[in-house]
Amino acid sequence: MSATQAVQDPHPKARNYGAYQSEIYAHGMFNNILPTVTTDPNKLEEQAKKNLGSRSYNYVAGGAGERATMNANRLAFRQWKMVPRMLRQTTHRDLRVELFGQTYDSPLLVAPVGVQQIFHEDKETGVAEVAADLGVPYILSTASSASIEDVAVANGEHGHRWY
Numbered sequence: 001m002s003a004t005q006a007v008q009d010p011h012p013k014a015r016n017y018g019a020y021q022s023e024i025y026a027h028g029m030f031n032n033i034l035p036t037v038t039t040d041p042n043k044l045e046e047q048a049k050k051n052l053g054s055r056s057y058n059y060v061a062g063g064a065g066e067r068a069t070m071n072a073n074r075l076a077f078r079q080w081k082m083v084p085r086m087l088r089q090t091t092h093r094d095l096r097v098e099l100f101g102q103t104y105d106s107p108l109l110v111a112p113v114g115v116q117q118i119f120h121e122d123k124e125t126g127v128a129e130v131a132a133d134l135g136v137p138y139i140l141s142t143a144s145s146a147s148i149e150d151v152a153v154a155n156g157e158h159g160h161r162w163y
């Protein structure tokens, strides 16, 4: 396995998260327009249930069994606290992390999830394209419903390739 591409500068399309947050607030406060996908992780499941067909929802809803890992993950995240720091420059945030000798623009990665065609006709290629657009690394499942080649194209020139 070897890395064939190393990104030195932040992704050109990496989102300015502070500006995006302000955009969400402004749309909600001034125009009563809420984001399509809720920003409240506690409401995500309910929203998914409403919008997905039962086959798609049931595929993902239970985690891998009786939700033990999901619950452990939530508990782990609850241990982290946000510390507001005042009067700091926040326009340009650098969230880059180095993993296994490669630099990634985002500390979050899209975990491998198989058979994404169950959720949407755009399947893995759609998610890989959106991930690339946001500068978030996309991990392809071996149980992909789209081919590796198609996903590589959808993930674009800034995707990291591991072979």
Ligand SMILES: Cc1cc2nc3c(=O)[nH]c(=O)nc-3n(C[C@H](O)[C@H](O)[C@H](O)COP(=O)(O)O)c2cc1C
Pocket: 059, 060, 063, 064, 073, 111, 112, 113, 114, 115, 141, 142, 143
């Ligand atoms: C519906 C579903 C499908 C998944 N498919 C795969 C898969 O094909 N390959 C894989 O390695 N992990 C698969 N996973 C496991 C996810 O990648 C796993 O939830 C993730 O690694 C856990 O990350 P977390 O600890 O950040 O929650 C799947 C998980 C779910 C819920």
